[in-house]
Amino acid sequence: MSEAKDNSTQKLHEPLLHIVKRAGISRPKAWLIRLLAILLALVLNALIIYWLTGLNPIAVYKTMIDGSFSTKRKFWVLLQNTAMLLCIALAVTPAFKMRFWNLGAEGQVLIGALSSGALMFYIGDKLPSGVLILLMLVCALISGIIWAGIPALFKARFGTNETLFTLMMNYVAIQLVNTMIAVWVPSGSGVLGIMNSKTNTGWLPTIFGQKYAINIIVVAVLTVFMFIYLKYSKHGYEIAVVGESENTARYIGINVRKVVIRTAALSGCIAGLAGFLLMAGSAHTVSSTIAGGNGFTAVLVSWLAKFNPFVMVLTSALIEFLQKGAGEIAQAFRLSNDIADIATGIILFFIIGSEFFINYRVIFRHKAHKEGK
Amino acid sequence: MKKLLAVLLSLAMIFALAACGNDTPASTKASEEATTKAPETTQAPASTEAPATTDAPAANLSTIKLGFIFLHDPASSTYDNNFYQAALEVQKELGLKDDQFIFKWNVPEGPECQDTAEEMADAGCNIVFADSFGHETYMIEAAKNYPNVQFCHATGTQSRTVGVANFHNAFASIYEGRYLAGIAAGMKLAELVKNGATPKIGYVGAFPYAEVVSGFTSFFLGVKSIVPEVTMDVVYTNSWFDIALEKEAALKLINDGCVLISQHADSEGAPKACEEKGIPNVAYNVSTINLGPTTAIISSKINWAPYYKLIIEAVAKGETFATDWCGNFSTGSVELTELNAAAAAPGTQEAIDKAMAELKAGTLHVFDTKNWTVKGETLKEYLADVQDMGDFQPETNVIIDGVFVESGDDFRSAPYFDIRIDGITEK
Numbered sequence: 001m002s003e004a005k006d007n008s009t010q011k012l013h014e015p016l017l018h019i020v021k022r023a024g025i026s027r028p029k030a031w032l033i034r035l036l037a038i039l040l041a042l043v044l045n046a047l048i049i050y051w052l053t054g055l056n057p058i059a060v061y062k063t064m065i066d067g068s069f070s071t072k073r074k075f076w077v078l079l080q081n082t083a084m085l086l087c088i089a090l091a092v093t094p095a096f097k098m099r100f101w102n103l104g105a106e107g108q109v110l111i112g113a114l115s116s117g118a119l120m121f122y123i124g125d126k127l128p129s130g131v132l133i134l135l136m137l138v139c140a141l142i143s144g145i146i147w148a149g150i151p152a153l154f155k156a157r158f159g160t161n162e163t164l165f166t167l168m169m170n171y172v173a174i175q176l177v178n179t180m181i182a183v184w185v186p187s188g189s190g191v192l193g194i195m196n197s198k199t200n201t202g203w204l205p206t207i208f209g210q211k212y213a214i215n216i217i218v219v220a221v222l223t224v225f226m227f228i229y230l231k232y233s234k235h236g237y238e239i240a241v242v243g244e245s246e247n248t249a250r251y252i253g254i255n256v257r258k259v260v261i262r263t264a265a266l267s268g269c270i271a272g273l274a275g276f277l278l279m280a281g282s283a284h285t286v287s288s289t290i291a292g293g294n295g296f297t298a299v300l301v302s303w304l305a306k307f308n309p310f311v312m313v314l315t316s317a318l319i320e321f322l323q324k325g326a327g328e329i330a331q332a333f334r335l336s337n338d339i340a341d342i343a344t345g346i347i348l349f350f351i352i353g354s355e356f357f358i359n360y361r362v363i364f365r366h367k368a369h370k371e372g373k
Numbered sequence: 374m375k376k377l378l379a380v381l382l383s384l385a386m387i388f389a390l391a392a393c394g395n396d397t398p399a400s401t402k403a404s405e406e407a408t409t410k411a412p413e414t415t416q417a418p419a420s421t422e423a424p425a426t427t428d429a430p431a432a433n434l435s436t437i438k439l440g441f442i443f444l445h446d447p448a449s450s451t452y453d454n455n456f457y458q459a460a461l462e463v464q465k466e467l468g469l470k471d472d473q474f475i476f477k478w479n480v481p482e483g484p485e486c487q488d489t490a491e492e493m494a495d496a497g498c499n500i501v502f503a504d505s506f507g508h509e510t511y512m513i514e515a516a517k518n519y520p521n522v523q524f525c526h527a528t529g530t531q532s533r534t535v536g537v538a539n540f541h542n543a544f545a546s547i548y549e550g551r552y553l554a555g556i557a558a559g560m561k562l563a564e565l566v567k568n569g570a571t572p573k574i575g576y577v578g579a580f581p582y583a584e585v586v587s588g589f590t591s592f593f594l595g596v597k598s599i600v601p602e603v604t605m606d607v608v609y610t611n612s613w614f615d616i617a618l619e620k621e622a623a624l625k626l627i628n629d630g631c632v633l634i635s636q637h638a639d640s641e642g643a644p645k646a647c648e649e650k651g652i653p654n655v656a657y658n659v660s661t662i663n664l665g666p667t668t669a670i671i672s673s674k675i676n677w678a679p680y681y682k683l684i685i686e687a688v689a690k691g692e693t694f695a696t697d698w699c700g701n702f703s704t705g706s707v708e709l710t711e712l713n714a715a716a717a718a719p720g721t722q723e724a725i726d727k728a729m730a731e732l733k734a735g736t737l738h739v740f741d742t743k744n745w746t747v748k749g750e751t752l753k754e755y756l757a758d759v760q761d762m763g764d765f766q767p768e769t770n771v772i773i774d775g776v777f778v779e780s781g782d783d784f785r786s787a788p789y790f791d792i793r794i795d796g797i798t799e800k
Contacts, residue, residue, distance in 0.1 A: 071495050077488045178611065186765045187758065187791075188581035190611060191482065193510035282484040287507070290483055330478055334471075336448040337478050 018363040030358045037354030041347045067328030068321050080212035083219040086316040088298035090226045091270035094263050097307045098243045104166030105271045106295025107173030108147045112140035112275020117286045120195050120202040129201040144272020145265045152264030156257040174288045194284045204281040215281040227309040433689035440475040440493030444505035452639035455658040456504045459677035482507025490515035494522045516540040530761040530787045532696045543680050544786035545700035548591035548779050550673030550707040552739045553725050555595020557671045558655045560718040562600045565632050572603045575626030577636035577643045579613045587788035588637045591739050605797045616640040660710035670717045672710040679704045699786035740777035745794040757789040
């Protein structure tokens with residue numbers, strides 16, 4: 001009815017709401033929107049948790065925090081998990097900034113872990129641990145470079161679609177891992193287990209009494225490096241230009257092919273490093289699930305942080321915190337993990353959603369009408 | 374960039390919706406369990422209830438705290454659910470409080486397992502139990518770091534050789550249960566053959582690993598004791614838990630002419646495929662009658678409650694317990710679930726009872742070499758890799774007096790029968 005009335009007074013039908021791109025937004029206002037989004041998510045979660053389980057939402061949130069902060073070990077595990085996720089996010093970042101959609105980080109990590117693991121398996125007892133670790137590192141970096149370099153070469157030479165290509169390379173890596181495990185474990189159980197657990201050769205040493213300390217330090221250094229590389233180096237500038245417009249890049253004399261291949265190789269190299277850290281620093285084994293889907297979560301981490309390595313520290317920590325919190329909730333209240341996953345899903349959904357409201361303005365009909373006049 | 378963000382957003386929305394759709398019943402169910410459980414434990418505090426039921430120094434039970442590490446969520450994994458239900462049963466029976474248990478689902482077979490085990494030890498657990506084969510090496514590492522906590526691991530092979538005193542393995546002579554389940558299958562197959570079917574059955578296996586081979590061979594021998602001309606095809610999924618792959622494998626076997634299916638894989642994939650196609654199914658771990666009201670015949674299962682009770686009571690008394698423990702019929706560890714009269718052939722229960730009596734009496738042995746051949750030959754001796762030194766070298770003769778001694782007290786609890794016998798074809 002009202003529509004008909006509208007039509008009679010206005011010749012053009014005007015939609016209920018307009019979505020308008022914001023020209024710009026002040027930083028405090030952007031953060032206010034993000035904060036509001038998180039608050040809203042927490043409130044909605046509280047309602048859902050209460051509705052589904054009848055539990056006190058405050059107690060549930062407290063448990064969530066306990067998941068990462070109630071003991072020293074839990075905090076270290078949070079740091080370690082954050083470091084691993086961050087490392088892979090740092091790997092995909094230069095590629096993404098260049099609009100090279102590297103969805104193959106999972107495979108690049110696996111292949112890095114597999115190649116360094118192969119060294120542990122075949123010559124683990126023949127070399128001193130220090131030499132072995134160095135060799136493992138080199139091997140992991142090279143195999144990561146190869147795994148990302150192949151799709152990059154094909155893109156640069158033949159214009160193939162890197163999204164599909166890198167994605168497919170994941171499956172090749174997974175099958176390679178499964179094949180090697182079948183070769184290494186003749187009993188057929190498909191489980192390699194911790195390697196060199198008696199001798200610890202090829203394991204990164206424990207420092208400050210923390211087995212994960214080296215992993216965390218390496219990734220912290222890498223974060224600073226990546227920030228400087230992207231922001232202040234010539235390479236970083238080239239990446240940004242190629243990402244914005246290949247034609248502009250060509251026009252100002254940037255060799256686009258070279259930049260694409262070089263950046264993809266860097267991306268693979270860092271993913272390979274993550275594989276090495278898994279093998280030498282934490283898991284000491286390889287399996288098709290050892291990267292745990294972090295190759296894909298890393299895309300979210302990088303994107304949420306708008307490719308800023310320092311903000312990525314926050315986003316990766318947030319995701320790991322939510323996951324640990326989810327596990328803690330399931331454990332404390334004997335719930336299925338699913339309810340906790342719903343809760344974390346809602347929080348992430350709101351955070352991603354808030355970016356929409358930072359970039360766009362929603363204008364309702366009357367207001368637009370008035371503004372129009 | 375905007376487009377991708379939009380895609381991400383919509384994906385997030387789809388996932389969020391899908392998650393809600395699927396998971397609400399499971400989580401509410403879990404919460405119901407939690408809420409219904411609460412009153413029981415408040416009514417019967419452990420310290421006052423326990424002395425009446427056990428003659429042991431029961432007051433010590435209040436010092437017990439158990440951590441359980443599960444590979445998957447019991448809401449969807451039959452394998453993990455079997456461990457979980459046994460824990461709840463023991464909690465009730467011993468009158469333990471909720472806060473004496475920590476359950477952690479979805480713990481991968483990686484460093485997370487060691488982190489979780491050590492977190493449990495930090496939280497005051499004096500027993501930590503992990504349920505998946507791939508957890509083993511991480512449990513051993515945790516055991517080295519916490520010598521005063523007992524780390525127990527189901528299905529593992531290394532406790533006898535690794536030299537870590539507080540690390541334990543446990544399993545059960547499930548091959549005997551599988552054999553009996555095979556008899557139920559055999560009765561059904563005999564009925565089908567009488568109606569003109571070819572005696573060919575199918576088996577969905579996880580990995581080509583001794584635990585699986587032992588399982589399907591004992592099942593096959595059970596069938597063969599009723600239908601001597603039976604043959605069996607085995608398809609591996611190369612995964613312990615993959616609903617889609619298991620279903621696919623079952624459908625492939627059915628298409629290849631198998632008239633009865635069994636499986637050693639942790640999901641509900643195969644039983645569901647069988648119900649869709651109207652093919653009889655024999656399952657593992659839990660009763661699947663709800664999944665296949667007209668096709669699920671019976672399941673063999675390991676009941677973990679006796680082992681849990683054993684370790685709880687030992688730790689409560691401050692006593693040591695077996696490094697490597699193997700349950701059987703007499704400990705109550707090997708069981709068959711309810712026989713589904715709607716799917717089973719007449720006379721099945723009687724046939725099972727008879728064989729069970731013979732197994733218990735020791736007059737029947739599942740792996741009696743008289744009943745199977747390899748390339749037409751009867752084996753006189755066989756070296757198995759019983760001592761797990763990580764070298765995969767067989768070193769122990771396990772055929773004694775014409776019987777392959779599986780899961781023997783003198784050898785190892787985890788199965789090591791990895792012989793491919795005549796009549797079984799791996800696809």
